[in-house]
Amino acid sequence: MAELQKKNGIPPIQFGEEVTGAETLLRCLILEEVEYIFGYPGGAVLPIYDSLYGSYFKHILTRHEQGAIHAADGYARATGKPGVCIATSGPGATNLVTGIATAQMDSVPLVCITGNVAQSLIGTDAFQEANITGITIPITKHSYFVRDIRDLPRIVKEAFHIATTGRPGPVLIDIPKDVANEKAPFTYPDKVEIRGYRASLVPSDKEVQEFVKAVSEAKRPVILAGGGIIAAQAEKELRDFAEKTRIPVINTFMGLGGFPGTHELSLAMPGMHGNYTANQALLNADCVIGLGARFDDRITMGRTKEFAPKARIVHVDIDPAELGKNVDTAVTVAGDVKSTLAKAIPLAKACESEAWISQLKEWKEQYPYKYKKDGDVLKPQAVIELLYNSTDGEAIVTTDVGQHQMWTAQYYKFKHPRSFISSGGLGTMGFGFPAAIGAQIAHPDRTVISVVGDGGFQMTNQELAIVSQYNIPVKVAIVNNQCLGMVRQWQELFYDNRYSQIDLTCSPDFVKLAEAYGVKGLRAHTPEEAEAVWAEALAHDGPVVVDFRVAQEENVYPMVASGNTLDQMELGDD
Known part of the structure; x- marks a missing residue:
């Protein structure tokens, strides 16, 4: 102090x-x-x-x-x-x-x-x-x-x-x-004593021993690492534990960045718009080790009895109320994941799972995230790949909510914790841009990119005044498909193409809007233009708004429709 x-x-x-x-x-x-x-x-x-x-x-x-x-x-x-x-x-x-x-x-x-x-x-x-x-x-x-x-x-x-x-x-x-x-x-207390509030952190030795025993008995284990890894600053412990035990790691949406997306043991994100391999791993695992994850409905699809049907569930969470709440568990540990893993690492041994790892590697090679390129048409997935390649995955990326949010989770391989900032549980449109402002203020020397849709951006775009006033160098990437993309996708797939109230073609000219606030504005219609304007945006030492005009009817795949189970994945039109 x-x-x-x-x-x-x-x-x-x-x-x-x-x-x-x-x-x-x-x-x-x-x-x-x-x-x-x-x-x-x-x-x-x-x-x-x-x-x-x-x-x-x-x-x-x-x-x-x-x-x-x-x-x-x-x-x-x-x-x-x-x-x-x-x-x-x-x-x-x-x-x-x-x-x-x-x-x-x-x-x-x-x-x-x-x-x-x-x-x-x-x-x-x-x-x-x-x-x-x-x-x-x-x-x-x-x-x-x-x-x-x-x-x-x-x-x-x-x-x-x-x-x-x-x-x-x-x-x-x-x-x-x-x-x-x-x-x-004026006074200020030296310590806090709140009757009835005890933030339990360190798990008991018995709980850790049971945890290690359950893991050691598995032949096809997989770690499901959630946002609790990041909250507990347990990314090093997770990596050490995964590498020592040779257990593949799935990151939940909130856990992205808690384990490097480029690591050989990374299986990316599971669930509704998750990776094929991640979902297959959950379906075929004999032990799912949940670390600071909620087992929410975007992963279980609300079909908890059919979720990970062959697996014993081992669950570590600092909130005892989460243990056994959504899925039946065989072993639970009420405690901080950092403390749990720190105590477990010396006791853990490599699992006999090389055949399992080989199978997962084969699935990864056979079913990567993919999309169909179409000449000069700018695909939204290509925009996210451009952002990733141009920053080598080192940027802090915030998103709004919708299709662009899922494409960012899929195509930007997050290497570090606290580098992916998005509204996961509530799904709040309008979150991404102001959240990027807070992140940039916290880290003035890092590249901060706000990936937003043309719908969500209009909910809080008045905060362009702040980035202009304080010269906060956030780079805003608008994935502009001129509609409410995720709603349109659901209406196409489940409502017989009855597009009800999703048209955003009357949105403002975002380049002129940015310029009205004194912010640099750029636009791209083709992959070639996208590369050029994005390079210009990164070279600019102040805030920039880039309007990427992308294909309007592109859908997010893979997809598991609501009410289905993880084995009922749609991989896309191709």
Whole structure:
């Protein structure tokens, strides 16, 4: 903390000094080593913003509260640190709800600070009053309503502790205006003690021994590595364990980057739009080792009895509520995957699975991701391949939700954790672009690419103002098929080509839109143009929007239709 204060010129904090609730909040954030705040002011948070005036904090004024929370989310996912956002009462607070739910579903640590009307007005339907703590109870790890300034330091300390320990998630602190204006001597607790909250981390020796025994007995094992690998910073342990045991690794959508996509043991992503080999591995494995994965319906297809029908399920998760929730398990370990693997590696031995690995290698060679090229027609898959090849897989890539999201997961081979940032559980359109802003702020020296659709981009494209104002060099790649692509694909396949309300041909000229914000705009219609404009975009030292005009009726394959099982994959028209 002392180094951070010296680096940023923060004056020493005087304990015992009488300060307002707003100043108390900011001092607490300093002690939690917060540097960036994303937010949008309003009447109920004016005391907080007045205290922010001239302060050390780097505040990013987004153009919508949803942009603020998605940017804080992107910052958190890119760093592992909690993201912080502020919104005013009423509509300001409720505009955070989608972002809070997004973070909750994907286990992202956020501390969301909202203002509220004075306590004397609570319950009177006062101007811009909303019960935001009540609204967010189902989508936060915890919500606080601050009634007394003397409770505020403890609440902030607890909020950061809850958000970042155990299974990470968002915490909301709602501060009435009278509490923000009230004064009290400043204090801050040294430690957190919350009755009933114990973030279990280290598994028991017995659990680890049972885990190792189950793995050692397998002849056709496969690891299903989820987002918990990344949250626990267990990528090294996973790689060491996989290489020592010679067990192939499947990364869930949220786990992409937790194990290198270029590794010989990588089987890529499973599920609805997963790799043929990954799905076959799950169907034929005799042991599926779930590490920080939820076994959600995009992998099991909701047909849990038919999922991995030949396998014993071994499940490691820091959240005991996930163990046995979606699939029947033979062995469970309630604990942090990093600690579990660290204790398991010395006990583990190489599995007798070379014949199994040989079979998987054969499937990988026979059924890779593929698409049909068509002369000068720019295919969306080719765009993602271009992004990957031009960056050697070293960029941080954020996505919105839809077809482009799946093509990115398929064709960009993520090598590192925290390099793929996408809304997995909630599937939030509008997430990708502001999340890229947060990721770029967190890593100013890395290439950050926001892959978005022409639909989702229009939900938060007002945040172009931020990248222009602060010269944040995010590269926006719009996979523009002039329609709601994933909806169109489902309507084609399951609704007899009845295209209902998916036409986006009246979207703005994205190049002119970018230029209106003072951002460089480029466009490509053909593979040749795509290479040229993308090279120009990467060479530019500021933000760029590239409008890739791709084939409109291209579908995402492989695909397992809803209600089917993993053995009922459609590999595509070819």
